[in-house]
Amino acid sequence: xxxxxxxxxxxxxKPTNLPKQNPPLPAAGQPYLSVVAPVYNxxxxxxxxxxxxxxxxxxxxxxxxxxxxxxxxxxxxxEKLRELAARCPMLRVILFRxxxxxxxxxxAGFEASRGDIVVAMDSDLQNDPTDIPLLLAKMAEGxxxxxxxxxxxxxxxxxxxxxSKIANRLICSITDVRLHDTGCSxxxxxxxxxxxxxxxGELHRFIPALTRMEGARITEMAVRHHARRFGQSKYNLSRxxxxxxxxxxxxxxxxxxxxxxxxxxxxxxxxxxxxxxCLAAGCYKVIHQHLPWSDLNILFTLIVLLTATSxxxxxxxxxxxxxxxxxxxxxxxxxxxxxx
Amino acid sequence: MTPTKVKxxxxxxxxxxxxxxxxxxxxxxxxxxxxxxxxSGSRRFELIYVDDGSSDGTWGELARIQxxxxxxxxxxxxxxxxxxxxxDAGFRNSSGExxxxxxxxxxxxxxxxxxxxxxxxxxxxVVVGRRTPRRDSRLNQLVSHLFNGLVNRISKTQxxxxxxxxxxxxxxxxxxxxxxxSLNPFxxxxxxxxxxxxVEEPVEQLTGRFNQSIxxxxxxxxxxxxxxxxxxxxxxxxxxxxxxxxxxIFTLIGAAIxxxxxxxRALGIGGISGKPMLLLGVxxxxxxxxxxxxxxxxxxxxxTHADSIKExxxxxxxx
Numbered sequence: 001x002x003x004x005x006x007x008x009x010x011x012x013x014k015p016t017n018l019p020k021q022n023p024p025l026p027a028a029g030q031p032y033l034s035v036v037a038p039v040y041n042x043x044x045x046x047x048x049x050x051x052x053x054x055x056x057x058x059x060x061x062x063x064x065x066x067x068x069x070x071x072x073x074x075x076x077x078x079e080k081l082r083e084l085a086a087r088c089p090m091l092r093v094i095l096f097r098x099x100x101x102x103x104x105x106x107x108a109g110f111e112a113s114r115g116d117i118v119v120a121m122d123s124d125l126q127n128d129p130t131d132i133p134l135l136l137a138k139m140a141e142g143x144x145x146x147x148x149x150x151x152x153x154x155x156x157x158x159x160x161x162x163x164s165k166i167a168n169r170l171i172c173s174i175t176d177v178r179l180h181d182t183g184c185s186x187x188x189x190x191x192x193x194x195x196x197x198x199x200x201g202e203l204h205r206f207i208p209a210l211t212r213m214e215g216a217r218i219t220e221m222a223v224r225h226h227a228r229r230f231g232q233s234k235y236n237l238s239r240x241x242x243x244x245x246x247x248x249x250x251x252x253x254x255x256x257x258x259x260x261x262x263x264x265x266x267x268x269x270x271x272x273x274x275x276x277x278c279l280a281a282g283c284y285k286v287i288h289q290h291l292p293w294s295d296l297n298i299l300f301t302l303i304v305l306l307t308a309t310s311x312x313x314x315x316x317x318x319x320x321x322x323x324x325x326x327x328x329x330x331x332x333x334x335x336x337x338x339x340x
Numbered sequence: 341m342t343p344t345k346v347k348x349x350x351x352x353x354x355x356x357x358x359x360x361x362x363x364x365x366x367x368x369x370x371x372x373x374x375x376x377x378x379x380s381g382s383r384r385f386e387l388i389y390v391d392d393g394s395s396d397g398t399w400g401e402l403a404r405i406q407x408x409x410x411x412x413x414x415x416x417x418x419x420x421x422x423x424x425x426x427x428d429a430g431f432r433n434s435s436g437e438x439x440x441x442x443x444x445x446x447x448x449x450x451x452x453x454x455x456x457x458x459x460x461x462x463x464x465x466v467v468v469g470r471r472t473p474r475r476d477s478r479l480n481q482l483v484s485h486l487f488n489g490l491v492n493r494i495s496k497t498q499x500x501x502x503x504x505x506x507x508x509x510x511x512x513x514x515x516x517x518x519x520x521x522s523l524n525p526f527x528x529x530x531x532x533x534x535x536x537x538x539v540e541e542p543v544e545q546l547t548g549r550f551n552q553s554i555x556x557x558x559x560x561x562x563x564x565x566x567x568x569x570x571x572x573x574x575x576x577x578x579x580x581x582x583x584x585x586x587x588x589i590f591t592l593i594g595a596a597i598x599x600x601x602x603x604x605r606a607l608g609i610g611g612i613s614g615k616p617m618l619l620l621g622v623x624x625x626x627x628x629x630x631x632x633x634x635x636x637x638x639x640x641x642x643x644t645h646a647d648s649i650k651e652x653x654x655x656x657x658x659x
Contacts, residue, residue, distance in 0.1 A: 072535060081658070082658060085658035085659050086658075089659060090659075091658075091659060092657065092658065092659045093657070093658040093659065094654055094656075094657050094658075095654065095655045095656045095657070095658070096535065096652055096653065096654060096655060097534060097535030097536065097653040097654070097655040098533070098534060098535025098653065099535075100651055100652040100653070101651070103651070104651040104652035105652070107650075107651070107652070108652050108654065112657070198643075198646030198647060198649055200577045200642070200646060200649045200651050201577045201578040201581075201642075201651075202578070241585065242578070242581050245578075245580045245581055245584040245585075245635075246578075246580075248580065248584070248632075248636070249580055249636060249639040249643075252636055252639070252640070253639070253640070253643055257640070257643070260637070260640055263636075264633065267629065267633065271626075298612075298615075298618055298619065301619055302618075302619075302622060305619075305622055305623065305626060306622075306626075309626045309629075309630065312630060313633065316633050316634065316637055319637060320637050320640050323637070323640055323641050323644055324640065324644055326644075327644030327645060328644075328647070329644055
């Protein structure tokens with residue numbers, strides 16, 4: 001019955017080796033796999049994406065769902081998605097009221113996901129859905145996050161590959177998550193961990209680091225990559241500054257979230273040392289070189305300035321401590337429920 | 341298209357919220373007008389009067405009106421908390437899917453409420469009243485003109501009277517903009533950014549006695565509001581993107597000055613202790629680093645409260 005409904009309609013692209021069992025019921029209980037892809041102005045790609053995903057997911061023979069989040073497209077993607085969703089019950093579509101950015105789209109998709117395992121990917125067909133079963137196999141080895149690695153990347157060298165390489169180096173060294181290609185969108189996550197992280201601003205670039213903060217075991221796996229055939233790439237280089245600012249934040253959060261005072265204390269220490277040095281220099285000049293105090297105006301102004309700053313840093317750190325203590329963040333996560 | 345919602349019995353479709361302060365004489369006439377107007381329409385309505393700490397017996401009048409009509413709710417604040425709070429109190433006690441905010445202060449012809457409602461029915465999410473012609477003082481109009489111009493310039497909206505005090509909006513809008521329910525002049529601006537459809541509707545301002553002193557007195561506060569709304573809508577989840585940018589610029593200038601003076605001193609060209617430039621350099625360095633540190637503190641605040649952050653507004657979920 002149900003299978004007829006699937007095959008009689010046009011979102012099929014029937015694979016011949018499909019197992020003969022009933023396909024899983026949509027939305028009944030918890031699916032095993034959720035595939036989440038943000039969509040923005042991809043009118044030519046959405047249907048192709050579904051056509052490519054469908055046979056792969058169907059062949060898994062496990063309950064699954066696909067969640068496409070439309071981030072306020074204006075090129076007819078929304079109509080296309082409505083049409084697709086009407087005939088494909090495994091496809092859930094979230095339509096945003098306006099364009100809120102990739103992080104927001106992914107956050108909405110992750111929040112709506114119900115699968116034990118969540119696979120995130122791009123909607124531009126550059127990722128290959130046939131890699132999904134391989135990601136799942138890797139997950140079965142006990143990892144919490146499997147990140148794709150576009151070993152053979154099909155993009156413009158100077159505009160995409162080189163900046164991406166540099167960004168990758170930077171992100172890896174600052175966040176301590178060693179991956180060859182953090183920028184690859186094709187990734188598999190344990191749903192329970194993924195749904196715990198909060199994506200806002202532009203944090204979607206640092207999902208592996210955020211899952212690491214939740215205690216995830218992370219690995220990577222080579223995946224296929226195709227050149228973009230339809231639509232336009234939405235990347236540009238102008239966001240470098242914001243990426244650097246986000247990295248600074250992440251560094252602070254990863255190392256000092258438990259006690260921000262320790263972060264601010266570094267600065268307090270150096271400014272206070274400066275003040276002490278200035279004071280020593282002043283005393284030396286007065287005592288040994290017999291200069292009058294009035295000659296040392298600048299030196300004493302410096303001392304005042306540095307001391308004030310140093311104290312400010314200490315107080316900022318204390319405020320940070322208060323904020324963290326008053327928040328509800330947990331400081332550890334259990335791998336399995338407690339054994340009794 | 342939209343699924344029909346099962347309504348609780350007694351709930352209304354339209355809530356008209358009227359903020360009242362010291363309007364004892366005008367109240368009865370206003371109520372009669374609003375009541376006839378709303379009764380002539382087919383929509384189920386409720387009329388909510390909020391007394392913002394009046395001292396002239398307005399509450400007695402309100403209580404009397406409330407006795408005469410079952411559609412009327414009367415709310416009395418303990419003391420005067422301001423118009424926005426009064427309207428918010430009304431909003432929290434309302435049940436309508438569409439809300440109309442009506443402030444007595446601006447003295448708009450109540451007949452226009454129906455026009456606002458019909459605009460909502462045409463599919464708009466927010467309808468802002470625009471006072472034409474305006475009957476308040478020239479100074480008021482000038483300040484208002486400049487203010488609206490600035491708001492439009494910065495937020496890329498096309499509004500002429502964000503502060504008219506007359507506004508209709510769907511409940512979903514008021515629930516998803518950050519300033520929950522209160523009639524903030526930036527509500528239309530933020531609503532538009534969230535993807536809601538907003539439109540302006542001319543409303544007629546009546547001549548007569550009304551309180552003109554409120555607007556000019558508050559306009560510095562309004563400017564600060566504008567700055568904070570700008571900052572909040574752009575950077576509220578990423579304080580470091582803004583503070584970091586300014587901080588890095590300060591730090592770089594400060595570092596350049598200090599480096600110059602260091603070289604100057606190291607080459608033995610002359611002493612630097614008499615130079616105020618040294619102070620400037622150090623000051624800029626320190627301010628820059630402090631801005632970055634405060635930005636980071638902001639990031640810590642956001643991150644520790646990240647569970648409750650939702651940066652998007654869902655129009656519809658299919659399947």
